[in-house]
Structures are given as C-alpha cells and as structure tokens.
Amino acid sequence: MKIKFTIFILFAWATLMQAQDMQYSYWQFSPISYNPAFTGAFYGNLRVNGLVRDQWRTVSANGDFQTLSLSLDGNIPFGLKETDWVSLGINLANDKSGDSGYKIGFQGISAAYHLTIGKDASTIFTLGGKYGTYQRGITDRTGLNSPFTLENNSGPGSGPDIQSIDTENLMSTSDLMIGAMLFTPLGKTSDMRVGFAMDHLLRPRFERRTTTGTPPDTMSTTTVQFIERRLNAHAQFYFDLSDKVSFNPTLLYQSMGGASNILVQTMFSYAFKPEKEIYLNAGTGIRLSENSFIPIYLGADYKDWRFGFSYAINMGGLAAVSREGAFELAVSKVISWQKKTKVNPKFICPRL
DSSP states (O other): OHHHHHHHHHHHHHHHHHTOOOOOSSGGGSGGGTOGGGTTOSSSSEEEEEEEEEEOTTTOTTOOEEEEEEEEEEEEOOSSSTTOEEEEEEEEEEEEETTTTEEEEEEEEEEEEEEEESTTOOEEEEEEEEEEEEEEEEBOTTSOBOOBOOOOOOOTTSOOOOOOOEEOOOOOEEEEEEEEEEEEEEETTEEEEEEEEEEOTTOOEEEEEEEEEETTEEEEEEEEEEOOOEEEEEEEEEEEOSSSEEEEEEEEEEEETTEEEEEEEEEEEEEEEGGGTEEEEEEEEEEESTTOEEEEEEEEEETTEEEEEEEEEEOSGGGGTOSEEEEEEEEEEEEOOSOOOOOOSOOOSSOO
C-alpha cells in the first residue's frame, strides 16, 4: 500500500506540474487524439473507435490507472470537387491515475476537409481542426468531487507532525488543435501517409488552490498553470510483401514542453481468409523516451470490424517498480450504407 501510494504521489503531481496528455501504445485506435485530420480518413459513412488502457496492475490491483478513449466520426459527400468530402467527429477521453482519483478528461468535436489531387484522385490532402474542453482534477475514491488530503506523520517517538494539503479540483478550460495530413500512393503496391498536428493552441490555463497547515493556522496559495503546446508528427507506410502479407512501419513523434518521445512500430498483416475478409495482425515496436517501453501488438480484421490488443514492457526508469507497462484493448467498427467511392488509392479500411 505504501509503494502504491508513493507511486501515485510521484505520478499525479508530476502530471499536474507538467500537464502531460494521455498517450496510447495502439494510438491507431484513437487517431483523432493525435491529429484531427484523421477525422473521416476511412472508406464508409460512420466509424466508431474505442480503446481501454489499464496499467501497473502489479502495483495497484484495483484499476487505479485506467484510460478510456471513445470517438465517432462520419463523412459527408460534399466538397469543391466531386471526389472531395467533409468529415465531422466527436472525441471523448477520460484518464484516472492513482488511488486518490487524479483525473484528466476531454470532450470535443472535430472537422476535416479532404481534398483529392490529380486526375485519378489518388492523392488526398486533409486539413482538420478539433475544439473541446479539458478537465483536470482530483476526486476521492467514491468519485465525488472533494479536496485531496495528504497526512504525513513524522513517525513513532518524534510526536505527531501532521500537515494537510487540500487541493481544489482543477477547473475546465477550452482548447484548439489543428492538423494536416497527406496520403499518396508510392507505387502499385505501396502507400504513404504523413501528417503533423499542433495541440493546445489556446494555451489552456488551470488554477490550483492549495491550503496548508492545520486550523486555525492555515495558509492558501493559488498556482496558475498553462498547458504547453504539443506537436505530433507521424509517418505511416504500407507495403504488400506478397499476396498474403503486408508490412506497415510507422513512426510517431511527440513533443511537449521540454519532453519528447518517438514511437516506432513494425506491424504485419496476414490474409488468413481473404475471401471472408479475415486478416490477422501482429507487430512490435519501441517508444524512445525517459521511460522507454517495448509494446507488443496483436489484432484481427473481420470485414468492417477491427480488434486490437497491446502489451507494453517497461524498459526505462519505471522498470524498477514494475516491468509491466500497460494493457490496451481496442475495437473499431465502420458502418457503410453507400457504395464505396471509386478512388484508386489503397486507403484500406478499417486499417488505421
């Protein structure tokens, strides 16, 4: 219990001070979280993405470190050209860190315009934006809004030395994210998709009010916190190695404040029963940062359904506490009630 509490204190307060965003190993199942240009970047009318992340079970068996991401986006056949289209989406996320309930939440809407280029409309340039509300705060174990109290006893024989720190829940604030993406074929059997996005353009501001001491000798201070701007950049490639196997290497770079990390993925897809639209997916990778980890990916595609599972192994500073990083379970569903657009690029759906 002492170890779990210590980890929470380090994790929660570091997050409070640095205002880190939620991050995923299988980020392809929450693409709008990284670039709003992913809104509507699929063949079909509607798409639903869901991802659950659970970590540090060896430290906390009560599910005290969990993240949930949900998104819904759809396409509207409207644009400057017949082959262009407009997309709208909704993105929800909730992250809980520690047994005292430190939480981060987001609710927002996104929009994107997909411009096709070339006579055969084989290249697609997309501009997107996302606007929403962030919440950061601390709740108690019952989920009710309440102050966070830390009691520190100096130990036997030295007398009680109790200090209470009451921290009010952080208020909500709005924010804006913009992004761009380019998809283009590299040949008859290969494609490329690259993009970048800038988040926290409005530099959201939070206030934290802290009360220290014991009544009647208490003192209150207010700390103003600005969230640093965040840059996301990605590059995805698709290569058909044979009639049965395709290779999907991916690079995701993220930078926020003075911190940055790079996620490298090597993913493979095997056409298990192509006549029934069944594909098996697997791969691995590495995230290079101060707390590096190695993710392992498994999944399957069945028609317009896609399922994913990832398991991360800690290799950096957190490995001293737990080798186990995080489990992620994810699902994606594409709904279509119109015939697919006759566009040449192999923009495979529901491959994300």
